[in-house]
Structure formats: structure tokens, C-alpha cells
Amino acid sequence: MDEPPCKQDLSSSHVVGLSLCNSAPLLWRSEDLRSLRSQGLVGALLGSLPRTPRQNVRLGRPLLLLPEEERLLSERHAAAALPPADQDAEGAELVQEAEQQRSYEEQSVLALEDRKSALLQAMTSSHTSESGSVDEAQRQRLDALDQSFTFPRSALAVQLSTARAGLTHCPESRAFLQADWPIRAQAGPHCQARYQVFRDLRGRGFYLTSAGKFGGDFLVYPGDPLRFHAHFIAVCLSADEPVCLLDLLSVARLGSNVKKTVLLCSPAGGGVLYTSLQWSGMI
Amino acid sequence: MAEQNMTDTGEKFFSEILSPSELFAARSRSHKIPVRGQKDFFPNDSEEQRQRLEQSLEEHWSLISEERVERLGNLVQATWIPNEQTVELQSPAGKFWQTMGFSANGKQHLLPEEALYLMECGNVQVFHRGLPLSIQDGYERFLSSSTVTLQQYQVFAHLKRLGYVVHRFDPSSEPSSYARQLNLPPSRDRGGKQLKRKRSASPAPTTTSRLTSQTETQEDSTADRMEEDKSRHEENEDKKCRKSDMMTSPATPETQTAAQSPAEKDKGGRTWWMMDAREDQSDHQPASGSSRWHFGSISFPDLGSSERRPSRLAPPDPSLLPGSLAVGVCDVAPWRGRINLRKVKEQRREERRSHRWNINNDREVRRCRNWAEYRELQARRQEKRKGGPAHLWNREVTPLHNPREQIPTADLLEKIRVTESTSLVEGASRLKGSDKWRICFNVYQPDTVADFKKSNPGKPHSRMCVCSFNDPVPDLRAIKLLAFSSGDIQVVCAVVDHGDISFYTFKDFQIPTDVFP
Numbered sequence: 001m002d003e004p005p006c007k008q009d010l011s012s013s014h015v016v017g018l019s020l021c022n023s024a025p026l027l028w029r030s031e032d033l034r035s036l037r038s039q040g041l042v043g044a045l046l047g048s049l050p051r052t053p054r055q056n057v058r059l060g061r062p063l064l065l066l067p068e069e070e071r072l073l074s075e076r077h078a079a080a081a082l083p084p085a086d087q088d089a090e091g092a093e094l095v096q097e098a099e100q101q102r103s104y105e106e107q108s109v110l111a112l113e114d115r116k117s118a119l120l121q122a123m124t125s126s127h128t129s130e131s132g133s134v135d136e137a138q139r140q141r142l143d144a145l146d147q148s149f150t151f152p153r154s155a156l157a158v159q160l161s162t163a164r165a166g167l168t169h170c171p172e173s174r175a176f177l178q179a180d181w182p183i184r185a186q187a188g189p190h191c192q193a194r195y196q197v198f199r200d201l202r203g204r205g206f207y208l209t210s211a212g213k214f215g216g217d218f219l220v221y222p223g224d225p226l227r228f229h230a231h232f233i234a235v236c237l238s239a240d241e242p243v244c245l246l247d248l249l250s251v252a253r254l255g256s257n258v259k260k261t262v263l264l265c266s267p268a269g270g271g272v273l274y275t276s277l278q279w280s281g282m283i
Numbered sequence: 284m285a286e287q288n289m290t291d292t293g294e295k296f297f298s299e300i301l302s303p304s305e306l307f308a309a310r311s312r313s314h315k316i317p318v319r320g321q322k323d324f325f326p327n328d329s330e331e332q333r334q335r336l337e338q339s340l341e342e343h344w345s346l347i348s349e350e351r352v353e354r355l356g357n358l359v360q361a362t363w364i365p366n367e368q369t370v371e372l373q374s375p376a377g378k379f380w381q382t383m384g385f386s387a388n389g390k391q392h393l394l395p396e397e398a399l400y401l402m403e404c405g406n407v408q409v410f411h412r413g414l415p416l417s418i419q420d421g422y423e424r425f426l427s428s429s430t431v432t433l434q435q436y437q438v439f440a441h442l443k444r445l446g447y448v449v450h451r452f453d454p455s456s457e458p459s460s461y462a463r464q465l466n467l468p469p470s471r472d473r474g475g476k477q478l479k480r481k482r483s484a485s486p487a488p489t490t491t492s493r494l495t496s497q498t499e500t501q502e503d504s505t506a507d508r509m510e511e512d513k514s515r516h517e518e519n520e521d522k523k524c525r526k527s528d529m530m531t532s533p534a535t536p537e538t539q540t541a542a543q544s545p546a547e548k549d550k551g552g553r554t555w556w557m558m559d560a561r562e563d564q565s566d567h568q569p570a571s572g573s574s575r576w577h578f579g580s581i582s583f584p585d586l587g588s589s590e591r592r593p594s595r596l597a598p599p600d601p602s603l604l605p606g607s608l609a610v611g612v613c614d615v616a617p618w619r620g621r622i623n624l625r626k627v628k629e630q631r632r633e634e635r636r637s638h639r640w641n642i643n644n645d646r647e648v649r650r651c652r653n654w655a656e657y658r659e660l661q662a663r664r665q666e667k668r669k670g671g672p673a674h675l676w677n678r679e680v681t682p683l684h685n686p687r688e689q690i691p692t693a694d695l696l697e698k699i700r701v702t703e704s705t706s707l708v709e710g711a712s713r714l715k716g717s718d719k720w721r722i723c724f725n726v727y728q729p730d731t732v733a734d735f736k737k738s739n740p741g742k743p744h745s746r747m748c749v750c751s752f753n754d755p756v757p758d759l760r761a762i763k764l765l766a767f768s769s770g771d772i773q774v775v776c777a778v779v780d781h782g783d784i785s786f787y788t789f790k791d792f793q794i795p796t797d798v799f800p
Contacts, residue, residue, distance in 0.1 A: 019419065019423065021422045021423050021426060021433055022426055022427065022428070022432050022433040022434075024433055026419075026422070028419045029299065030299065030344065030347055030348035033344075033347060034344060037340070044781040044782030044783075045347075045782060046433075046437060046782055047403055047418065047440075048400075048403035048404065048440065048444065049316070049346060049347075050349050050350065050351040050405070051312070051313075051314060051316065051346060051349055052314065052316055053403055053404040053405065053444070054404065054444050054446075055444060056441055056444050056445060057316075058316055058346065059782070060346070060347055061347060061418075062418075062419070062422065064781055064782060066781060085420060085423070085424075092413075092414055093412070093413035093414055096413075096414055096415075102303070103303040103306065106303035106304065106307075107303050107306065107307050110303070110304060110307045111307070114307075152356070153355060153356075154354065154355050154356025155354055155355070155356065156354070156355040157306040157307055157309060157310065157352050157353070157354060157355075158306070158352070158353055158354070158355050158358065158408070159300065159301050159306060159350055159351065159352055160350070160351040160352075160353060160358075160402065160405060160408060160415070160417070160418070161299065161300070161350065161351075161415075161417035161418070161419075162299070162350060162351070162417060162418045162419065163299055163417060163418075163419050164417045164419045164420055209781075210780055210781040210782075210783070212752035212778070212780030212781070212783065212785075213780060213783055213785055222325060222326050223323075223326040223336070224336055224339075224340070226319075226336070226339045226340065226343060227322055227323055227326075227332070227335060227336045227339055228322055228323055228324070228325075228326060229322050229324065
């Protein structure tokens with residue numbers, strides 16, 4: 001069988017589907033998250049993890065993008081809007097009911113088979129001798145099971161979808177996904193500085209996440225955050241912006257407490273100027 | 284045929300919908316999360332690191348892409364009602380009903396953020412127009428600025444996952460600190476029952492004439508009781524040898540009460556509740572259960588003034604007394620003998636002084652030949668008494684404190700203090716509310732879940748205000764507003780930063796005065 005065409009150009013031209021929630025860009029489909037990670041963008045998970053929803057250590061979908069990540073995707077034409085909910089889905093209710101009925105029938109069959117095999121296993125493990133009579137007894141019990149077995153409706157396994165159903169077509173068909181994601185304007189020179197620093201560092205192969213807790217703009221990882229600790233706290237400043245010395249002291253102190261180097265980043269010329277802060281004694 | 288196969292598989296490649304066999308197989312899924320190992324410091328291009336990275340990533344994707352599968356019997360069915368912005372339950376609620384949801388129109392409802400959280404936990408399946416909603420639909424429909432924003436929902440879900448009970452904050456239903464001090468019953472609007480006030484003789488609030496007739500009956504019964512109590516009181520009074528007073532006819536108490544001013548008569552026999560009822564007739568009775576005490580009409584017996592000298596106090600209305608306590612007539616004569624003693628003492632002392640001491644007996648005064656010398660003598664004496672030079676003490680601006688006078692150190696420090704210490708809520712009632720800084724949630728401790736009652740949740744552990752790291756730090760005005768609207772419960776600012784939540788709180792602090800008096 002031929003390989004499906006989508007898989008071949010997955011990492012190169014995969015278009016990621018975004019949807020807005022309260023003006024925040026969210027990713028919902030697992031494949032979109034995978035493709036995003038392969039582009040070196042991490043994002044932040046917001047939802048409960050389906051397997052263990054009552055804990056905060058590991059979270060699940062949706063994934064929230066930094067404004068810089070969103071802008072980067074827009075510039076690369078790698079993001080598109082997911083279609084909104086289908087308002088007039090006539091007949092969808094009937095389709096869904098029919099599908100649930102079909103699922104129920106299939107699951108009943110599977111449940112019966114499962115029960116039979118469990119029974120068989122129990123019987124063969126207990127009766128090791130007397131093969132003749134065992135077969136008779138087995139057949140009788142299996143027949144009884146066939147007749148008396150019922151699969152209650154309440155035992156039907158049902159899926160609670162994370163992403164909206166119907167969006168799971170191959171994203172390569174750009175005709176399906178609507179127009180390219182627009183670049184949403186971010187006001188302020190600080191945002192501009194942030195984006196330039198983000199783009200530069202990403203271009204050098206670093207992974208970046210948000211660093212509000214550390215008093216900076218980004219946390220800079222040398223590799224994937226799953227496997228490495230962050231090395232830098234990046235603080236973005238415009239080149240001509242005056243900085244209070246006390247602010248520098250506080251951010252340097254914070255950095256030394258968490259064992260990360262503070263990086264002052266300013267876009268200048270075509271690139272970005274980096275200054276690292278290091279606490280040293282009198283020389 | 285082959286092409287059709289290809290498109291089919293192409294479509295199904297990114298499908299997240301599980302087949303029935305996959306759904307069935309989901310019963311035997313593990314419920315454990317793999318533990319993350321230690322991280323590396325620096326990436327080198329070693330095979331080992333690459334393998335570990337791949338393994339971590341695969342683990343990550345398998346967890347992330349797992350879909351929620353639940354037995355239909357374990358799911359509570361519900362419908363989303365966009366007009367009311369609530370979720371109405373169609374099948375009976377489960378264990379979560381103890382801390383979440385509310386009843387309205389005979390049906391069980393959930394708030395949108397509660398419904399979304401329960402959807403994420405796999406307890407509730409919400410339908411809209413006959414179709415089940417996905418988690419994405421839930422986020423997009425339930426979260427908005429009119430219900431709960433995405434950031435607020437993040438904080439809500441974070442706390443709920445830790446086990447806290449989180450309710451929306453309603454500023455109008457919080458009792459003021461004064462109401463709490465008086466322990467007034469809270470007014471309940473949500474179809475709650477009115478608290479029954481304990482009344483023994485409670486009249487129906489009808490016409491005034493009926494009330495007066497009841498007053499008379501009240502007084503008669505009071506009189507009866509006074510007779511009974513009088514005999515009891517007699518035994519007590521034996522010691523005080525006031526038999527003569529007691530021997531007066533039973534008619535006296537009645538006449539006493541009758542002789543009192545009409546205003547007092549009203550209060551002596553009647554209960555406060557009756558006054559209340561009459562007042563409420565004329566005024567518009569509030570729907571809530573709060574009672575109004577009209578202090579102008581409640582009289583306290585006047586024992587001290589010399590105009591009226593009643594020797595007896597009528598017993599209070601039994602409805603004001605706890606339980607079956609019965610109090611008799613009170614003879615006030617012995618008590619009156621003990622008041623106003625101080626004044627007498629003062630008078631005596633002054634009399635003594637003026638009688639004994641004649642200023643002409645002072646030798647120095649006799650030496651003065653004229654008024655000027657006498658005035659100088661007085662000035663000198665005053666100086667000596669005060670112990671300080673005249674030019675300091677005889678002007679408008681005098682020193683703060685005479686060193687010869689005794690004073691505790693704390694009071695002295697109080698005298699020289701320039702700034703006044705103030706509390707956080709001072710002046711906060713004058714501030715107007717702001718849209719930006721609002722308290723969103725009440726948070727109750729997880730260990731109270733077992734006895735938690737939605738109708739009477741009690742005092743919350745803290746209140747949440749949600750903001751983000753991009754917002755400015757709350758200024759003093761905002762903090763004052765938050766502290767004031769919260770009452771005596773601490774306000775915690777939950778700062779949301781792209782998935783990370785940090786909690787900060789500002790606490791009132793008193794600089795200790797290190798003083799040993």
C-alpha cells in the first residue's frame with residue numbers, strides 16, 4: 001500500500017490549525033502540536049490531562065501560543081484558522097445517533113467475545129484432564145452465554161472529543177482550512193523588541209518559553225525543554241531605552257538565585273545585541 | 284478503488300475519532316503517568332541523549348493525544364442553554380453536586396466554568412442542539428467576558444484540580460462587618476426560607492387597634508406574673524428587710540406601670556418585636572429577614588435622675604428572656620443607694636478645702652503689698668509647680684511634655700509621633716469601584732469538602748483576583764478596594780503567565796513598637 005501523501009511533507013509544509021478563544025490562539029489537534037514541536041516552538045499546555053485530570057503536574061490540550069510564536073507562524077505561512085462550529089448541521093443528530101448505534105452493536109459483539117475467551121481460559125486452566133467431557137461442558141456453557149448475554153447500554157464506551165469533530169481531515173488540503181492566519185498587530189516598541197529577539201534566538205536553535213515567574217521575557221533552553229534545563233533568562237530592551245540600575249540589580253540577583261544567566265537583549269542594526277550579567281567580586 | 288483507499292487512509296490519518304474496537308479496548312488503559320527522569324545539562328550530539336529525547340517525546344505525545352473514553356452510565360447528561368449561560372442537567376448529578384452547581388426552576392444547573400471542568404474530568408457530557416460538545420466547543424462557547432474569561436478559568440481549574448472548592452464571588456451577598464458582629468441572620472434571596480424568629484407572644488402585624496388591645500392583655504398577664512413573682516421575690520427580699528415595701532397591694536405594680544409615662548408604658552409591657560411590626564407596617568417591610576431596632580422608642584429604665592423615683596421595676600417581657608427564665612419585680616431602692624456616690628465625695632473634699640484653708644493665712648501672700656506683687660508670687664509658684672522656665676510655659680506654644688511629670692514610654696512616643704499609622708481598609712469606603720481589579724472567586728479549603736453545604740458555605744479561606752504578568756502591579760488604591768470588598772478574608776492575586784500560575788498576596792503589617800513601659 002502506498003504511503004499516504006500527507007505524511008511525506010509533514011514537517012516541511014504542515015499548516016497548523018489555530019482557533020481563538022478569548023483572543024488567545026489555541027491549538028487543539030495532536031498532529032498540530034507535533035508539527036509545532038518539530039518547528040522548535042514549544043507553547044504552553046492549559047487543559048486537564050485525560051488520563052489523570054485531577055493533577056497539575058502534567059497538563060493536556062489545548063496548547064497556548066506566545067504572541068511571538070503566533071507571529072512567527074503567520075510569517076512562515078504555517079498557520080491557518082480552524083473552521084468555526086457548524087451552525088446548521090442538519091441531519092447531524094441523526095448521523096450521530098446512527099453512529100452510536102453501530103458502535104453499540106460492535107461493542108456488544110466484542111464484549112461477548114471477550115467474555116467467552118475469559119470463560120474458556122478459566123475452564124481450560126482448571127480442567128487439565130479429561131478432554132472429551134471438557135469440550136462438551138465448554139460448548140454447553142458457551143451456548144448458554146450466547147443466549148443469556150446482554151450488553152447494557154450504560155456499559156457502552158463513549159468518546160468525549162477534545163478537538164471539534166470533523167476537523168480531522170488531512171491539513172494538506174488548504175482548501176479546507178480557511179485563509180492564512182493574519183498577523184495580529186502588537187502595540188508598543190517592547191513587543192517589537194521581543195519579537196526580534198525571539199526570532200533571532202529561535203534561528204540559532206534555542207527553544208524559548210515564557211518567563212514571567214523569573215522576572216524576564218523568555219526562558220532560553222539549549223535543547224528541547226523536556227530534556228534540558230534553561231540556561232538564560234532573556235530580558236528584552238530597546239537599544240535606546242534607559243534602564244534603572246536597581247532593576248538590573250534585582251533581575252541579576254534573581255538570576256543568580258535560580259542559577260541562570262541573565263541575558264539583556266536589544267535589537268540593533270539587523271541583528272540583536274546580547275549582554276550577559278555575571279555576579280563577580282572586586283577584581 | 285486504490286485511490287479511494289488512499290484518500291480514506293489519508294483522511295483517517297489525522298483522525299482523532301476512535302473506532303468502536305478502540306473504544307472497547309480503552310477499558311484496559313493504564314491510569315498511571317510515567318515518571319520523568321533527570322534532565323541533562325548541555326546538549327551534545329550523543330546517541331544516548333537523542334534516544335532519551337525521543338523516548339520522552341513519544342511518551343509526551345501518547346499522553347497528549349489520548350482521548351477521553353467513558354462508560355455511558357458514568358456520564359451525567361446535560362444541555363447547554365446559551366440564553367441563560369448555564370448548563371442544565373438531564374440526568375441526576377453525581378458526587379460533584381456536593382460542592383458545585385445550583386438548583387433553579389426545579390432542575391439542577393451548573394455554571395459554565397464548572398461544567399467545562401467536569402467535562403475535562405470526564406464526568407459530564409454536554410449536548411447542544413442534540414449533538415455532544417467537544418472540549419474545544421466548551422472552551423469557545425462557555426468562556427467569555429460575560430461569564431468567565433480564559434485566564435480566570437485557568438485559575439479555577441488549577442484550584443479545582445488541587446481539590447479546593449471554588450465559587451464565584453458575589454459582592455452583594457457578603458454581609459458587612461457590622462452585620463457579622465451583630466450575628467444577624469443573612470438575607471437569602473434564592474428562594475430560601477425566612478428564618479423563624481423566636482417569639483413567645485408574637486402578634487400578626489395588622490391594625491394598630493388590635494395591637495393596643497393585645498398590649499392590654501399583655502399587661503394583664505404581666506400583672507398576673509408579677510403577683511406570682513412577688514411571692515418569690517418576697518423570700519429573697521427578707522434579707523433586705525424591705526417587707527414594708529412589699530406589703531403594698533398588688534394594685535401598686537399596675538398603677539406603677541400605669542403611672543409611668545405613656546412612652547415607657549409602651550415598652551414596659553410590649554416586646555420589641557411588636558414595635559418592630561408596627562413600624563414595619565408604616566414603613567415598607569423589607570423582603571429579607573433583617574429586623575430593625577428603633578432605638579429611639581426602646582427605653583431604658585431611668586433610675587438615676589431625681590425627677591422620677593420609681594421604687595420598682597416591672598419585669599421584662601418573657602419573650603425577651605431566654606428559655607423559661609422568670610424574673611420578678613425588681614426593687615430598686617437598695618441599688619439607688621449605691622449610685623451617684625462619687626459626686627458626693629468630690630463635694631465633700633472641696634468643701635473641706637475651702638473651709639480649712641484661707642488664703643490670707645499664707646505668709647508670703649501677706650508680704651505682698653499690692654496686686655502686682657501678688658501676681659508675681661502666683662507666677663513664681665506656677666513656675667515651681669510646673670518646674671520649667673516661664674518663657675517656655677507661658678506662651679501659646681508650650682513644650683510637649685513636662686519632664687517632671689510621669690508618663691509611660693509608649694505614651695511619650697505617641698506624643699512625639701509625626702505620622703499616623705493607618706490600616707489597609709482606612710478610607711476604602713470612599714473609593715469608587717474599578718472594573719479592572721475585581722474579586723472573582725471564593726476559595727474554600729479542601730478538607731472541608733466532607734461537610735460542605737452549598738446553602739451555607741461559611742467563611743472562605745481566601746478570595747481570588749485574577750491578573751496577568753503583563754498587567755501593572757496593583758497600586759495602593761486597587762489593593763484598598765480589594766481588601767475592603769473582601770472584608771476580613773485575605774485577597775490573593777493569581778497571576779497567570781501562559782500556563783503558569785503564581786499566587787501573591789498583600790498583607791497588612793504593623794511595625795512593632797519596641798517599648799517596655
